[in-house]
Amino acid sequence: MATFDRNTSAHCLSLLVANRPGVLVRIALVFSRRGYNLDSLVVSPTLNPDFSRMNIVAHGNPEILVQIIKQLEKLVDVIQAKDHTGSNTVEKELALIKVRCKPEQRTEILQLCDHFKAVTIDMTDTSMIIQITGNTDKIDAMKHLLDKFEVVEYIRTGKVIMLRGEDIT
Amino acid sequence: MLYFLQKNDSNLLRTLMTNHALSGAQVILDCLKREGVDTIFGYPGGSAIPLFDALLDSNIKMVLSRHEQGATHMADGYARATGKVGVVLVTSGPGATNTFTGIYTALMDSSPIVVLAAQTTTPNLGKDAFQECDTSGMTFAAVKHSFLVKNPNDLPRIVKEAFHIARSGRPGPVLIDLPKDVTAGNCTASFSDEIDLPGYKIPTYADPAAVEKAAALLKKATKPLLLVGHGAIISNASRQVKELAEKLNAPVVETLLGLGAFPETHPLSLGMLGMHGTAYAHKAVLECDLIMSIGSRWDDRIVGKIEEFCKGATIIHVDIDPAEEGKILQPDAFLCGDAKLVLEQLLPLVSRLDTDDWVKTCQTYKKRYPLTYPKQGGLRMQHIISTVYELTKGKAIVTTDVGQHQMWVAQFFKADYPRQFISSGGAGTMGFGFPSAIGAAIGISSELKWPICCFAGDGGFQMTEFELSTAAIHKLPIKIFVMDNKYLGMVRQWQDMFYGKRYSSVSMEGNPDFVKLAEAYDIKAFRIKRSADAERVIQKALDYNEGPVLIHCECEEEDNVFPMIPAGAPLTAMMTEPPKGQLEKPTGST
Numbered sequence: 001m002a003t004f005d006r007n008t009s010a011h012c013l014s015l016l017v018a019n020r021p022g023v024l025v026r027i028a029l030v031f032s033r034r035g036y037n038l039d040s041l042v043v044s045p046t047l048n049p050d051f052s053r054m055n056i057v058a059h060g061n062p063e064i065l066v067q068i069i070k071q072l073e074k075l076v077d078v079i080q081a082k083d084h085t086g087s088n089t090v091e092k093e094l095a096l097i098k099v100r101c102k103p104e105q106r107t108e109i110l111q112l113c114d115h116f117k118a119v120t121i122d123m124t125d126t127s128m129i130i131q132i133t134g135n136t137d138k139i140d141a142m143k144h145l146l147d148k149f150e151v152v153e154y155i156r157t158g159k160v161i162m163l164r165g166e167d168i169t
Numbered sequence: 170m171l172y173f174l175q176k177n178d179s180n181l182l183r184t185l186m187t188n189h190a191l192s193g194a195q196v197i198l199d200c201l202k203r204e205g206v207d208t209i210f211g212y213p214g215g216s217a218i219p220l221f222d223a224l225l226d227s228n229i230k231m232v233l234s235r236h237e238q239g240a241t242h243m244a245d246g247y248a249r250a251t252g253k254v255g256v257v258l259v260t261s262g263p264g265a266t267n268t269f270t271g272i273y274t275a276l277m278d279s280s281p282i283v284v285l286a287a288q289t290t291t292p293n294l295g296k297d298a299f300q301e302c303d304t305s306g307m308t309f310a311a312v313k314h315s316f317l318v319k320n321p322n323d324l325p326r327i328v329k330e331a332f333h334i335a336r337s338g339r340p341g342p343v344l345i346d347l348p349k350d351v352t353a354g355n356c357t358a359s360f361s362d363e364i365d366l367p368g369y370k371i372p373t374y375a376d377p378a379a380v381e382k383a384a385a386l387l388k389k390a391t392k393p394l395l396l397v398g399h400g401a402i403i404s405n406a407s408r409q410v411k412e413l414a415e416k417l418n419a420p421v422v423e424t425l426l427g428l429g430a431f432p433e434t435h436p437l438s439l440g441m442l443g444m445h446g447t448a449y450a451h452k453a454v455l456e457c458d459l460i461m462s463i464g465s466r467w468d469d470r471i472v473g474k475i476e477e478f479c480k481g482a483t484i485i486h487v488d489i490d491p492a493e494e495g496k497i498l499q500p501d502a503f504l505c506g507d508a509k510l511v512l513e514q515l516l517p518l519v520s521r522l523d524t525d526d527w528v529k530t531c532q533t534y535k536k537r538y539p540l541t542y543p544k545q546g547g548l549r550m551q552h553i554i555s556t557v558y559e560l561t562k563g564k565a566i567v568t569t570d571v572g573q574h575q576m577w578v579a580q581f582f583k584a585d586y587p588r589q590f591i592s593s594g595g596a597g598t599m600g601f602g603f604p605s606a607i608g609a610a611i612g613i614s615s616e617l618k619w620p621i622c623c624f625a626g627d628g629g630f631q632m633t634e635f636e637l638s639t640a641a642i643h644k645l646p647i648k649i650f651v652m653d654n655k656y657l658g659m660v661r662q663w664q665d666m667f668y669g670k671r672y673s674s675v676s677m678e679g680n681p682d683f684v685k686l687a688e689a690y691d692i693k694a695f696r697i698k699r700s701a702d703a704e705r706v707i708q709k710a711l712d713y714n715e716g717p718v719l720i721h722c723e724c725e726e727e728d729n730v731f732p733m734i735p736a737g738a739p740l741t742a743m744m745t746e747p748p749k750g751q752l753e754k755p756t757g758s759t
């Protein structure tokens with residue numbers, strides 16, 4: 001992968017693709033050849049069983065992104081590729097955060113959960129798994145606050161997006 | 170009777186034998202016939218046997234190459250000469266990997282081929298079985314599209330889609346990965362003309378608003394220039410290009426692969442643009458106030474330094490591929506569609522421009538900076554090519570390999586007809602010239618009495634020379650000019666000009682005697698050593714009509730191609746003659 005440039009912006013793409021073998025590889029090649037980093041990828045069924053929806057968050061030069069979208073649309077199995085960065089969408093991610101904690105630390109962690117509308121989905125004498133949903137910033141903030149405890153494991157889904165109102169993403 | 174039916178209509182045969190299901194292989198061949206395929210180029214092997222077996226009962230002609238790369242270039246040459254889809258059939262593993270260079274070459278030049286690559290059986294996939302190869306995985310980046318077939322009943326649809334994708338829109342190579350149990354298994358699916366490709370869009374006419382915008386921009390131009398590329402040939406738009414040039418009274422330059430799209434002998438033609446294009450083409454590009462590309466993609470060999478290219482000029486871009494918009498240059502108007510249809514839209518909206526002075530200026534440049542070459546010294550490639558051009562009166566199909574000779578053919582064989590000039594442009598694949606001539610010779614109708622003249626360097630010819638057997642067996646009317654300068658001339662030229670003449674691995678010491686080589690294949694051969702003999706010997710070679718003939722041309726060893734623009738340099742850096750002293754290393758690639 002190409003060098004990661006902090007000044008480049010993150011873009012949120014939504015692709016509608018035909019469920020054909022190899023489609024994911026072809027899409028990945030379009031990005032990697034042009035030095036784009038994929039931050040996250042979600043593949044989901046759609047209402048039509050022949051198609052899947054992909055949401056991709058990628059970092060890179062915005063001018064190259066224009067080319068990437070055209071190259072994606074050129075793929076035979078890609079029905080549509082759109083950049084939704086800045087459009088009127090709802091965006092959600094989910095994270096699971098495992099914290100090692102003593103029973104006396106629990107209350108503070110539960111208060112944090114309460115504040116972020118996160119839930120605990122597993123608890124032992126020495127650990128908790130917290131599930132949080134929301135946009136990227138909210139999850140980053142929660143993770144940051146939990147860092148003062150001992151976070152032992154952490155996983156995030158990719159971002160899923162949907163246009164507000166009746167418009168189809 | 171049965172034999173007759175087998176030979177001529179396997180579908181009819183099937184209806185007579187309805188209780189017999191067809192094998193996947195038989196269905197594939199039936200599908201090929203429905204697509205109008207008359208010839209397959211290929212090479213057999215274990216996994217491909219079911220297909221080769223079925224071929225015996227079909228009337229599709231099988232051309233056995235001597236290497237799968239050769240077969241793939243043949244199919245490509247066939248496609249470029251005829252406009253039809255070229256078909257390749259190879260076995261799994263090394264058979265498939267040997268086609269890779271040919272597939273990539275076809276992709277880079279938008280040439281329609283379908284590669285049928287046999288594969289191990291489906292249960293063996295992923296188990297490192299003998300000659301298993303993830304062919305579709307390895308070729309993702311080199312195909313327009315590909316299919317891995319897992320069920321024989323998918324074959325009719327997939328073959329249909331493969332041909333549709335290969336030939337439509339911006340054409341390109343399509344690969345079908347065919348496990349042996351799929352070709353050997355039974356297929357009960359019926360043929361269908363349905364295509365299920367919801368993501369595949371084929372641009373036809375351009376957005377009328379863009380066409381109007383282009384017409385308005387053209388109206389304001391005083392020094393317009395048309396740049397014609399391969400897309401114009403692919404879309405059969407030559408007539409429309411000529412009409413547009415004449416209607417506007419605008420000069421025309423062409424890319425390497427655009428040669429022949431507009432007659433080079435036409436007064437408005439300024440020949441080829443690019444690293445080794447004509448000086449007058451470059452002068453015109455530097456001065457024009459509008460450049461309209463028709464089916465070209467602003468290759469780096471054309472634009473040189475992008476920021477300097479046609480600075481200040483209006484840019485109109487006609488291309489069938491929407492992804493070409495702004496890829497290299499940001500156009501003022503982008504007309505996305507098939508070149509022929511788009512020009513038909515545009516033609517009624519334009520009228521003659523006030524360009525008499527501009528055309529006169531360009532024609533003066535043409536007189537002042539003509540393409541020439543030194544007449545003294547040893548045998549020159551330019552002389553061979555000019556002589557072939559004169560003796561054939563320009564009525565020949567010409568294929569080239571890659572290197573200095575290629576550039577000289579582009580300069581000195583004035584192509585007037587589309588599909589007459591065949592060369593590997595985007596990929597610059599050495600080894601392409603000779604097999605592509607074989608494909609062209611097989612593809613073009615025998616009523617066209619034009620000779621097929623292949624010009625290959627001593628280096629590149631040796632990459633696929635073994636196809637001499639293929640040419641000999643089929644008695645193809647190919648005139649193989651081996652342009653022997655005992656060097657990898659084009660690389661040597663770079664080392665000469667930019668690397669202080671430090672020659673590294675460019676000597677072709679060890680070349681065979683190409684006359685003897687041809688004779689070993691029972692092919693007629695001539696030798697030319699002196700310019701004075703060229704005309705007589707070439708005439709003899711052209712007159713020979715009992716199959717291929719090879720002409721070993723022993724040329725000047727250290728001749729360099731001019732004009733030249735160093736890679737990545739602006740067009741103003743053009744050299745029309747050898748520079749004095751050492752030059753900076755070029756910034757652009759290769």
Ligand SMILES: Cc1ncc(C[n+]2csc(CCOP(=O)(O)OP(=O)(O)O)c2C)c(N)n1
Pocket residue numbers: 570571572573574575597598599600625626627628629630652654656657658659660
């Ligand atoms: C397969 C391949 N390998 C290497 C090159 C790089 N290359 C470009 S031109 C050239 C020299 C070609 O020599 P020759 O065939 O003798 O033609 P000449 O330039 O001498 O006319 C080489 C090595 C290439 N284009 N293709």
Ligand SMILES: [Mg+2]
Pocket residue numbers: 572626627628652653654655656657658
């Ligand atoms: Mg040579």
